[in-house]
Amino acid sequence: MADPEIKSYAPHHESRSAAVTESRPAQAVLMAIVFAFLGIFLLLPLIIVFHEALAKGVGAYTQSLNDADTRSAIRLTLLVAAISVPLNIVFGISAAWAIAKFEFKGKAFLTTLIDLPFSVSPVISGLVYVLLFGAQGLLGGWLKAHGIVILFAVPGIVLATVFVTFPFVARELIPLMQEQGNGDEEAALSLGANGWQTFWYVTLPNVKWGLLYGVLLCNARAMGEFGAVSVVSGHIRGLTNTMPLHVEILYNEYNAVGAFAVASLLAGLALVTLVLKTLLEMRYGAEIAATRGH
Amino acid sequence: MEVRVANVRKEFDRFPALHDVSLDIKSGELIALLGPSGSGKTTLLRLIAGLERPTRGNIFFGDEDASHKSIQDRNVGFVFQHYALFRHMTVADNIGFGLKVRHGPSRPPAQEIRRRASELLDLVQLSGLEKRYPAQLSGGQRQRVALARAMAIEPKVLLLDEPFGALDAQVRRELRRWLREIHDATGHTTVFVTHDQEEALELADRVVVMSQGRIEQVGTADDIYDTPNSPFVYGFIGESSSLPVKVENGEIWLADRPIGLAAPNEPSGDGTLYFRPHDVELLDGCSGCIAGTVAASRRVAGTRRVELEIGGERQRVEIELPVDHPAAQKSRVAFRPGRWKLFPAA
Numbered sequence: 078m079a080d081p082e083i084k085s086y087a088p089h090h091e092s093r094s095a096a097v098t099e100s101r102p103a104q105a106v107l108m109a110i111v112f113a114f115l116g117i118f119l120l121l122p123l124i125i126v127f128h129e130a131l132a133k134g135v136g137a138y139t140q141s142l143n144d145a146d147t148r149s150a151i152r153l154t155l156l157v158a159a160i161s162v163p164l165n166i167v168f169g170i171s172a173a174w175a176i177a178k179f180e181f182k183g184k185a186f187l188t189t190l191i192d193l194p195f196s197v198s199p200v201i202s203g204l205v206y207v208l209l210f211g212a213q214g215l216l217g218g219w220l221k222a223h224g225i226v227i228l229f230a231v232p233g234i235v236l237a238t239v240f241v242t243f244p245f246v247a248r249e250l251i252p253l254m255q256e257q258g259n260g261d262e263e264a265a266l267s268l269g270a271n272g273w274q275t276f277w278y279v280t281l282p283n284v285k286w287g288l289l290y291g292v293l294l295c296n297a298r299a300m301g302e303f304g305a306v307s308v309v310s311g312h313i314r315g316l317t318n319t320m321p322l323h324v325e326i327l328y329n330e331y332n333a334v335g336a337f338a339v340a341s342l343l344a345g346l347a348l349v350t351l352v353l354k355t356l357l358e359m360r361y362g363a364e365i366a367a368t369r370g371h
Numbered sequence: 372m373e374v375r376v377a378n379v380r381k382e383f384d385r386f387p388a389l390h391d392v393s394l395d396i397k398s399g400e401l402i403a404l405l406g407p408s409g410s411g412k413t414t415l416l417r418l419i420a421g422l423e424r425p426t427r428g429n430i431f432f433g434d435e436d437a438s439h440k441s442i443q444d445r446n447v448g449f450v451f452q453h454y455a456l457f458r459h460m461t462v463a464d465n466i467g468f469g470l471k472v473r474h475g476p477s478r479p480p481a482q483e484i485r486r487r488a489s490e491l492l493d494l495v496q497l498s499g500l501e502k503r504y505p506a507q508l509s510g511g512q513r514q515r516v517a518l519a520r521a522m523a524i525e526p527k528v529l530l531l532d533e534p535f536g537a538l539d540a541q542v543r544r545e546l547r548r549w550l551r552e553i554h555d556a557t558g559h560t561t562v563f564v565t566h567d568q569e570e571a572l573e574l575a576d577r578v579v580v581m582s583q584g585r586i587e588q589v590g591t592a593d594d595i596y597d598t599p600n601s602p603f604v605y606g607f608i609g610e611s612s613s614l615p616v617k618v619e620n621g622e623i624w625l626a627d628r629p630i631g632l633a634a635p636n637e638p639s640g641d642g643t644l645y646f647r648p649h650d651v652e653l654l655d656g657c658s659g660c661i662a663g664t665v666a667a668s669r670r671v672a673g674t675r676r677v678e679l680e681i682g683g684e685r686q687r688v689e690i691e692l693p694v695d696h697p698a699a700q701k702s703r704v705a706f707r708p709g710r711w712k713l714f715p716a717a
Contacts, residue, residue: 260455263422266442267449268469268524278472282459 126344129337141335142342149315150323150339156231157306157319158299161238165295166288168239169246174280176247177254178262191247194240202240203308206233229311234319237305242298249291253284286361290354297350301343372432372527372560373398374419379428381414388414389584391428396562401554403571404564406581407607412564413532415581419562420530421445432527448521448559450531454513456505462516463488463501469524491519494553511542518550522557531563535570547574568608572596580604602714605645612688614661614681616644616713623713626682631659634713641716646708648676649691654705662705663688670694679704 099107131138141147172191176184194202208214210227220227227233261283265275281288303321310317318326320339327336374396381389389411396402404412417423419430421442429438437445456465464471467484479487485501492498495515505513514534521529534550535543551574554561565571571578572592580587580595580603588600599605606613617624621635623644632644654660663679666687670676674691681688690706 260451260453261457263442264449264451264455264457264520265468265472267420267422267447268472268520269443269446270468270472271443274472278468279457282457 123344123348126337126340129333130341132337133334137334138338138341141332141338144335146315146318147323147327147335147339150318150320151342153231153234153316153318154300154320157234157238158296160235161242161299162292162296164239165242165246165299166292168243169250169291169295170288172247173250173254173284176251177257178259188251191244191251194243199237199241199302199304200308203237203305206237206240206305206309228309229313229317231317233309234306234317237309238299238302241302241305242295245295245298246288246291249287249294250284253287254280257283286357289357293350293354293357297347300346374528374560374562375431376415376419377429377431379415379418379425379430381411381418381423382426387584389418392584392586394579394586394589396560398560399558400560401551401574401576402562403575403578404562404581405566405568405571405578406587407566409583410581411584412566412579412581414584416530416532416562416564419528420447420449422449446524446527448524448526448529450514450517450521450529450534452533452536454505454517456513456516456520458505460504461501462492462497462503462505462508465505465516466491466520466523468520487523488519491523494522494556495519496549509542510538511546514538514546518553522559526559529559529561531561533565534563535565535567543570550574572608580607582607597710599645599712602643602645605712605714610648610689611645612648612690613646614644614686614688615641617641618713618715625661629659630661631707632711637713637715642713643716644708644711644713646711648689649674650709651690651706652709653692653696654707657705660705660707661688662703665702665704677704 097104172187175181176188176191207228209216210220210233211217212221212228214228227236261279262275265279270278300319301321302319303325306319307322307325310319310322312318312322312326314326320343324336324339324343327339376392376394376396379389379392380387392411392415394415404415406412414423418425421437421440421444425438429436431437432445442449457468460468463485466488470479470484470487473479489498489501492501495518497512497515497519500508500512500516505516508516518531518534535546538546547570563575572595575592577589577591578595579589582603588595588604590598595604595608599608602613605611614625616630618634618637618639618641620639621633621637622629623632623634624630625644661681663681665677666680667678668675669678671691673694675694675696676689677692678687678689680686690704
């Protein structure tokens with residue numbers, strides 16, 4: 078009975094799904110919502126950071142950056158990034174290589190494990206290290222007996238940062254390597270190359286843009302990490318404070334200019350990362366697209 | 372270099388991809404491994420290359436057992452199905468790669484590598500493209516670069532996996548002729564995998580027909596086409612029609628009548644008769660023949676394909692007729708196969 082009615086509706090539905098059918102005003106409203114959202118939640122805070130940092134003039138800004146504790150926080154942050162980023166490049170490439178190029182049992186489990194730092198709250202990852210290496214922790218007694226200090230010291234901060242930033246490089250490389258497959262490597266081997274030559278001349282150049290991209294993100298996160306580092310650092314001024322921790326301390330001491338001055342450096346890092354990423358994509362867009370498959 | 376595959380078995384996760392395969396390849400021969408997908412032809416090629424290790428059996432290069440040598444040490448030139456050119460290297464660097472990664476005194480100086488690369492580019496008729504990147508080449512050009520790269524290491528054996536699979540028909544035919552010329556000029560022992568029988572029959576000295584992890588038949592194009600040794604080969608190579616028949620006292624019977632074909636050496640019993648649709652003799656009367664009603668008729672290039680319905684069992688066979696032959700319009704056609712083969716029921 079309902080047959081004729083259904084038929085009369087069918088062409089109507091087809092024309093709707095064929096192309097853009099939203100009216101011009103509707104499009105404008107959608108775009109306005111997006112821009113307003115980004116403006117309020119992303120752009121405005123960024124402006125406020127720089128505004129507050131420079132509220133008492135450039136002199137006060139540079140002076141607060143010159144403070145000894147601030148400088149040691151910057152040095153520590155750079156040191157932590159300089160250790161954890163290379164470590165994660167090695168781990169990330171190894172993990173991506175293992176997952177993309179080999180077949181083995183527990184592969185799915187390993188993939189899930191790599192994502193763990195993304196799904197666990199950073200505070201928890203910090204706490205786990207406390208439970209492991211703390212005085213009452215699992216390895217605490219042994220470490221103490223051998224005079225090794227991990228918690229509330231640089232090694233603990235590095236460990237926590239490595240944990241939190243682990244997925245960035247691996248996650249960037251796994252899909253890329255999986256898509257590229259083993260063909261190029263097999264070709265290199267058949268031409269007589271050994272494993273290292275194959276890696277240096279073939280695999281690495283094939284993934285270099287993805288790798289660089291992963292390193293950029295990994296670095297930004299390593300310098301900006303707060304939660305996990307906060308738990309293991311102990312907040313010792315001039316010794317175990319990284320930049321994000323130092324921002325918090327200064328802010329809690331009502332030193333707004335100091336806090337926002339350090340924050341402006343972190344914000345600057347974010348901006349530089351963004352610009353680099355955009356430049357990479359603009360300059361090498363075609364090449365990046367090409368390495369992601371013809 | 373002679374290559375001998377001796378009783379090789381290959382399993383992937385307990386699933387056998389090759390069962391007890393043996394094959395002798397003569398030095399300088401051009402061999403095609405032909406079969407449908409899943410027949411094990413690519414696995415056999417990769418085993419010869421050393422990209423896979425046999426589960427059982429051995430592979431000999433000359434007198435030397437190469438079964439446990441790695442691909443680097445076997446000195447084979449492998450051309451991959453999708454070329455696997457190094458996309459960040461120029462054509463010249465791609466071709467020179469195999470020489471560049473050598474160690475010690477066997478590694479030629481950079482200038483010599485460049486010279487070799489342009490020599491090979493001349494050979495594959497791509498002179499002047501040294502500085503191009505793979506992405507800037509057409510499919511056919513990439514294939515040629517891949518071949519030049521494989522030949523740069525002066526391999527003992529040249530192995531090609533579906534060398535023309537990804538190219539359009541025109542380029543395919545051209546490259547086929549060209550590969551034959553290169554082979555004749557360089558004399559490499561060459562093995563290629565294909566699922567295209569026309570390619571295999573036209574190009575190869577000998578064709579290895581494979582099915583379900585086994586070698587069905589090895590022979591020249593004439594052997595394979597004219598005297599297929601199994602129902603699979605008969606059905607797979609060229610066009611074929613088949614009918615279920617019976618053998619009684621050395622005579623072949625279709626349903627309740629003899630069809631005028633003698634099979635004196637065949638034991639009595641059920642079997643299947645195979646013949647080529649174009650190789651039939653049309654008859655007027657029918658005392659000892661196959662007769663059927665025209666069920667469908669199609670024009671195929673210079674001939675006409677007629678589908679006949681045979682007897683009461685509604686068996687259909689195809690035969691080929693000249694376009695203007697009156698039989699094509701007749702409702703009833705009688706014929707007898709010219710060349711045929713009977714395979715007894717298993």
